[in-house]
Amino acid sequence: MGIGRNSSESKGRELRELREDTNTNNNNNNKSRKNRKQRQRKMSAGQKLFQTCKEVFASSRPWHVPSPQHIDMLRSVLGGIKQEDVGLKPDMPYFTTNNPRKIPKITYLHIYECQQFSMGIFCLPPSGVIPLHNHPGMTVFSKLLFGTMHIKSYDWVVDSPPHMSTIVKPSETKTPDMRLAKVKVDADFDGPCDPSILYPADGGNLHCFTAVTACAVLDVLGPPYSDPDGRDCTYYHNFPFSNSSDEISMAEEERTSYEWLQEKEKPEKFRVLVKMYSGPKIVEY
Template sequence: MKIEASLVEKKRDTDIVKKKTCRKTKRPPVLRMPMALQKLFVACQDVFKGPGTVPPPRDVQKLSHILDSMQPGDVGLSRNLPFFKPKNVVQGTPRVNYTTIYQCENFSLCIFFLPPTAVLPLHNHPEMTVFSKLLLGSMHIKAYDWVGPVKSDDSMLSSQWKLARLKADRVFTAPCNTSVLYPTSGGNIHAFTAITPCAFLDVIGPPYSKADGRDCTYYRDLPYSAFSDGASRMGKEDDCYGWLEEIEMPKDLKMDGVEYWGPPIIETRRAFR
């Protein structure tokens, strides 16, 4: 009986020690996978088929739906970051930062950071389909699409100026829906001007490639009336058009690539389907 009592006592002491140990031992935090970003990545693998292709409407809707639901935290951003709470006023032309989350032959995922008053001047996206999601801040977007050849007798109009239709000219504030542009429509030529510190995610397919003829071209614009000699040819639609001239990359455009510190992407086609 003494032996049995001793064993019972010993077992009780052991159980008490286990309970205390369990209470003191903290489990390591469970790391959440970047579900939204990973879902976007896998969708891009399916949607973008390479140069010379444009995603069909169903795939455009699929990607837009994913991007519309994405939050700044899905790519590691927060309003508490120093970038979004600048203490000093930047002198001169503010620099634009960008980071590449992922890039392959078929598509790229990039984030652009614009401090207040920073400008990405009018530029095009040749042979590309672009999804732009404003994640934080407010910016003014001006966008054009080319119009077919226009006959004109204006002596001021040179072959360097081409007619374009205005697709957007207003302020966007996050959160807002994703903007989609196509190789020849949707505002393929656009400019961004930051009103507040802002960040936007660009999904581009296929990405820029100078070697493959997809280099960025810059433009300056003038209102349609600039070459009308005071006579309106578009009538009430004058404000819906503009003249664009190709220019060299603006010298005051300053862009810096920075390292991506957000959630990683898992390169697998099976995950998160």
């Protein structure tokens, strides 16, 4: 009987200790979650964007698109960013030009870059232009923080357009190295506006920006450009669809939805001055 009683007492102690350990772990987990939420509430908007990018692009690689949940998460955080959150005002020198007859310089404020993603802000004076270019294998989140900007974007045509029996081969066009693209967007936008998302194969992966007024665009790219990895930026000329073979059958109203794009060298007069971001501090941890 004595042995049975001692065994029972021992098991009772073990159960009590187990319950105490479980309660301690639960309390620690609750405290950890509470502390994490408190840290997030105390984070600056820029810091929250950075932390979200780290999570969303943790597995970033060429042609990889984040999950719908991650896309919504980053879109929501980016949508909440205001110009004051990144220390910008329209009257800053980045947004003015001394000689209106010259093509204005564009300033890129470098915030952060790693193998998975990059963050930065393009500052455009009035009439500033970022020429038509691509984002090979990238998912791009952009937000116009302020100003009015004209955006024209395209997707490559990979299937036959409506009313066209076959895709025209390059050899059948007037210029052999042209490629057919569909116009995705061709309109003015006023900031601040909802973020736009360009996917590797759709959503307007090729685009150009023209500043109607001084404006700023916050860009997040995943993965970033990388020459050694074959993700260089390519620039393009655009030509009307009418520059194609006369044998193509398509209604006139449909023709305005398509253009021919041709690769070109980076425009000599396109100059981007790179500066380090000096807004509210963002800490990597």
